[in-house]
Amino acid sequence: MSPPIQLTPAGVHITPPPNLTLRGIVAVPGDKSISHRALIFGCLAQGTTTITGILPSADPQSTAQCLRDLGHDITPLTDGEVRVQPGEWQEPQQVLDCGNSGTTMRLLLGLLAGRAGQFFSLTGDDSLRGRPMQRVITPLSQMGAQIWGRKGGTRAPLAVQGQLLQPIAYDSPIASAQVKSAILLAGLGCEGMTQVQEPAPSRDHTERMLRAFGAQITWKNGTVQLQGGAQLRGQTVVVPGDMSSAAFWLVAGAITPGADIMLTNVGVNPSRTGILEVLEAMGARITCHNQRLVAGEPLADIQVQHSALEGVAVGGALIPRLIDEIPILTVAAAFAQGKTVIRDAAELRVKESDRLTAMATQLTRLGARVEEYPDGLTIHGSQQPLVGTELHTYDDHRIAMALAIAALNAQGASYLSPGGCVQISYPQFWQTLQQLCQPSP
Numbered sequence: 001m002s003p004p005i006q007l008t009p010a011g012v013h014i015t016p017p018p019n020l021t022l023r024g025i026v027a028v029p030g031d032k033s034i035s036h037r038a039l040i041f042g043c044l045a046q047g048t049t050t051i052t053g054i055l056p057s058a059d060p061q062s063t064a065q066c067l068r069d070l071g072h073d074i075t076p077l078t079d080g081e082v083r084v085q086p087g088e089w090q091e092p093q094q095v096l097d098c099g100n101s102g103t104t105m106r107l108l109l110g111l112l113a114g115r116a117g118q119f120f121s122l123t124g125d126d127s128l129r130g131r132p133m134q135r136v137i138t139p140l141s142q143m144g145a146q147i148w149g150r151k152g153g154t155r156a157p158l159a160v161q162g163q164l165l166q167p168i169a170y171d172s173p174i175a176s177a178q179v180k181s182a183i184l185l186a187g188l189g190c191e192g193m194t195q196v197q198e199p200a201p202s203r204d205h206t207e208r209m210l211r212a213f214g215a216q217i218t219w220k221n222g223t224v225q226l227q228g229g230a231q232l233r234g235q236t237v238v239v240p241g242d243m244s245s246a247a248f249w250l251v252a253g254a255i256t257p258g259a260d261i262m263l264t265n266v267g268v269n270p271s272r273t274g275i276l277e278v279l280e281a282m283g284a285r286i287t288c289h290n291q292r293l294v295a296g297e298p299l300a301d302i303q304v305q306h307s308a309l310e311g312v313a314v315g316g317a318l319i320p321r322l323i324d325e326i327p328i329l330t331v332a333a334a335f336a337q338g339k340t341v342i343r344d345a346a347e348l349r350v351k352e353s354d355r356l357t358a359m360a361t362q363l364t365r366l367g368a369r370v371e372e373y374p375d376g377l378t379i380h381g382s383q384q385p386l387v388g389t390e391l392h393t394y395d396d397h398r399i400a401m402a403l404a405i406a407a408l409n410a411q412g413a414s415y416l417s418p419g420g421c422v423q424i425s426y427p428q429f430w431q432t433l434q435q436l437c438q439p440s441p
């Protein structure tokens with residue numbers, strides 16, 4: 001019998017064995033958001049920063065390479081220990097390449113806008129050059145930044161002429177940790193207090209880590225306040241496992257008959273646990289063990305076992321707390337009884353791909369009934385068994401991994417392409433999926 005997962009250079013063959021289940025222990029790779037921030041803050045600090053458990057995937061590699069081009073010393077990104085030795089900030093001779101990573105580009109804009117007298121240019125891959133940058137350019141311009149770009153200054157490639165910036169009190173129209181972090185990074189170099197308010201709380205890793213590095217961060221009525229000018233000091237950062245990567249196994253475990261998976265060292269920062277709450281509301285059997293606090297971030301080991309799921313309604317302030325998990329949530333919904341309605345999620349249209357259209361079209365190809373709205377989807381779950389087919393990942397890592405879990409629970413074989421995009425956030429994904437595939441006892 002052929003193995004359930006077969007990789008080819010162009011794509012991935014997924015052949016669910018007749019008595020498949022998923023069992024095992026998974027050490028989820030390091031959190032991508034925290035990995036970017038540890039590298040960036042390490043370069044802003046005095047002294048060495050040591051990072052353990054960093055995510056050695058393509059997106060943090062992009063951040064690390066841009067920071068090296070800006071004059072800093074960063075040892076190769078591996079699963080072990082990474083050392084960040086800050087150098088003199090240089091005006092790079094080359095264009096900074098942010099690859100596929102929105103976090104890299106938006107956080108670097110905040111970081112570089114205030115480097116008075118220096119000039120920077122930034123670009124990225126096809127996907128990133130199509131993503132909106134106005135959301136960070138607007139507040140940074142209010143602080144005095146000079147940034148130019150394609151399409152009326154809204155798309156990369158972008159050019160930044162560093163300026164002395166002024167602090168602002170910004171009332172952000174979107175709940176975005178990238179926008180908030182870009183403003184806070186710019187505010188670090190300003191004299192006085194920078195404030196950011198959001199319509200709903202987004203992930204707070206920047207605030208937690210800046211505080212650990214010695215910045216003066218406070219909160220007042222939901223507004224984050226940063227006093228500029230503090231000297232950051234190098235730290236030892238321990239990166240927890242990424243909830244956004246754990247989410248694929250949480251859903252795989254919940255929908256695959258007989259499954260029992262233990263995920264170790266997963267970050268359970270409340271700004272990231274929306275997916276746990278929604279899966280539990282759907283009836284998933286999820287148990288958090290050994291909850292603890294490591295380097296300012298809460299961690300747990302999470303066990304998931306198969307159970308029957310029911311559809312739910314998801315929207316409002318929950319969306320920023322599970323923004324990257326919505327593609328895999330739609331897979332849970334396709335295997336649940338009844339309908340799942342996801343609204344207020346228009347942001348998914350400007351991620352690495354249009355994730356609403358991607359999941360709607362591909363789940364429909366597998367035989368699910370899905371309705372698409374400007375800001376969401378309705379998935380009519382378990383109407384009929386899904387049937388394996390040819391699937392398109394839109395070259396988006398989260399779409400590829402979500403479709404793989406759906407295909408493994410469909411009847412018959414699927415072929416999914418391109419499959420290499422999992423390198424962006426989870427290089428070991430295919431190997432781990434293969435290892436978890438077990439015959440039912």
Ligand SMILES: O=C(O)C1=C[C@@H](OP(=O)(O)O)[C@@H](O)[C@H](O)C1
Nearest residue numbers: 033103175176177178179323324
């Ligand atoms: O700040 C971060 O590390 C991220 C914030 C989110 O984006 P937005 O800020 O655009 O919501 C998320 O989707 C992205 O994967 C990572």
Ligand SMILES: C=C(OP(=O)(O)O)C(=O)O
Nearest residue numbers: 100101102103104324351
């Ligand atoms: C949206 C994502 O990342 P970024 O915005 O950094 O490209 C993601 O990882 O799902």
